[in-house]
Amino acid sequence: MHDDEAAFAELVTRHRPEIQLHCYRMLGSFHEAEDLAQETFLRAWRYRADYRGPGTYRAWLYSIATRACLDVLKRHRRRQVRTSLPDPSPEATTSYLAPTPPVAVPWLQPYPDHLLDEVVDRNAESGASPASTVVARETVELAFLAAVQHLPARQRAVLILRDVLDWSARETASALGTSVPAVNSALQRARPAVRQHLPSRRLDWTAPANSSAGDRELVRRYIDAIERSDATALAELLVADARSSHQAGAGGHTGTEPAWYQGRGTLVAAWAPVMEGPAGGPSLRMLPVRANRQPAVATYLRLPCQPDYMPFALAVLSLANDRIAEVMAFRPEVFDAFGLPPRLGNDES
Template identity: 55%
Template sequence: MIENDTDAAVAAAAKAGDEAAFSGLVERHRRELQVHCYRMLGSYDEAEDQVQETFLRAWRRRETYQAKASFRAWLYRIATNACLDFLDATTRKLPTLDLPVAEDSDLAPRPAVAVPWLQPYPDHLLESVADKDGEPDAVAVARETIELAFLAAIQHLPVRTRAVLILRDVLGWSAKEAASLLETTPASVNSALQRGRTELKEHLPARRAEWRPATAASADERAIVRRYMTAVVECDEDALAELLRDDVRCSHQAGAGGWMGPDPAWYGGLAEVLEGWAPALRGPDALDFAMRLTSANGQHAVASYIRWPSEGREFHAFALDVLSIMDGKVAEVVNFVPGVFPSFGLPMTLPADAERVG
């Protein structure tokens, strides 16, 4: 239901064709709709496109809005269908990976980069949603994790099963509401939900009995990340060895290029990870790094910049690393291409005299 008379009047004006009223109303829900589309699609860029598509469809079909339902729920209906239409028209293929981990591991069976289209989500864009404590749009973020492990896991679900699971378990919609949106029956929704929950467990860490909401990072974790950044900048392999778990895993997306190569890669174990990083840290070809702290998907993240020591010029965007801190050490590093920097408000270059750790 519309929450108050003022909202009802604005919704009525929007339905009647008042563009200013319509824009003001839909903008209230932009970020939570973007998060919803992001869960459906796994891509920050594609989510933003589908939010725009949602607003266009909503304006064109504004006469279909019925005041007996909330404007917010109406927008979610449109956004979900926009995502479903996009996915129906898009060919996507998940690669087959052979990456065994211990049955009780903290890490997911497959690294996040096993989903080629996955992009990180900037935490600063979540603040305007999560700060609305007690409001429905805050629940869309707070009730369910937006960690990379979860986002990657749900991409393995069939499209409509994914939609059911997000509507029911993340947004808290009833089976009847979800069935109405998806034009099916409550029984079908409940059946899809059970299948989705079962399949999802196969792609989440074994120890993760429940999806837990993101929590504020501790001062100890921030200190670990700072030490990690300093160790990389100083090419200090001994310091890195102390900061990484014995079963640490590192992975990077396709298209990274440079010393990491153009193809996706994933490798695990302390010795193997350090050896994989060695070309950037050792010898005459070791890189000059500059690091900037940020956060993504409720996790610590580090933006790295590089330059060749012989050049001495400005630093260029290299990668965005999303870190998982467990048991006081870095357990996983997920590396994304620098094309994601603009969404985080990060520059693509830093001056030659920039602070190396910031």
């Protein structure tokens, strides 16, 4: 493979989906993960003489990708994660949710399910790690991705290599150029730190990954209620202490900090400007998608002065007891990654 560009290109095609996912776990940003996957393969070609044979290629790529991500994180040391947000409804129960919503991580972006499926398919073809290890729901959910972003860079790398990819301490130490005791020490610090930011009711967090007919019907009803401006129907779909969180710049929220709402009535009231506004006012269209093994909806907004519906937000939904428990709205900059159209005509749905 040292000088065979065609063979190298075939290996890139085979391993790129899971290397990009690894970079996404490290960085939390879909777009940065794309760039770092490309950087990984550029480095791999540059240092191809270090490649020791087919049995080591996958681990070699993961090592290169991890170090590339660490280089980026070293340059981005000033990135700040909000550690707390004011809760507008302190009397409501919050037992199953993380202390802060994932949108509190400013750079966090959703990840398309069709790319996760590609990782599964590629691994099945090559006989690599089973899908249950590589794309287990609890390691691609936004709650986990946000929690990992709170860790220092090397602790983050150790946690992902050891607990997500199931590498040994020796393999992890070799990839990071450190010692086994250092890896074990980093893991001991990383695990409790991540748990502080994860949902306390683990059964809710690890709900079945596959989209059921019931889930799809619930999302369809959610879309229908909003597009028809039916506040009563929307309220029926929400749990009593439902939350809605908006990344800065997402879903009409233009502040510099994320917005966070709680309570069924509060959420329905937040939709009032669109659902109960004057005739001829703003209107919405929504398309169902899936992100991070969760149902999601892409929202388009049309203002009275516009002929088309334009990207507004991508909202990831958390479901509990056949109801919607949380709506997390992210900026629409990832629409392309989901294969979504850049606009919808007035006659489209």
